[in-house]
Amino acid sequence: MYRVVKPSKLNELNELFPEEKFIPSPGNKWIDLVLDQNATGEDALKGWLAAAFALSTKKFSSLAKGS
Secondary structure: OOOOOOHHHHHHHHHHOOOOOEEEEEOOOOEEEEEOOOOOHHHHHHHHHHHHHHHHHHHHHHHHHHO
């Protein structure tokens, strides 16, 4: 089952981060990226790197809590 984000939430995030062309959407096992229609390849790469960093940080913090 997929989560749905309300358009009002997307507008709120767009107001908070007006220069960003991507919004990461974390799930249990992966992170989806929502790209702006005008996003470039560079924007997609930035989003992918930010999502990978967030996922690795989440894994690291859960490992640290377990030890």
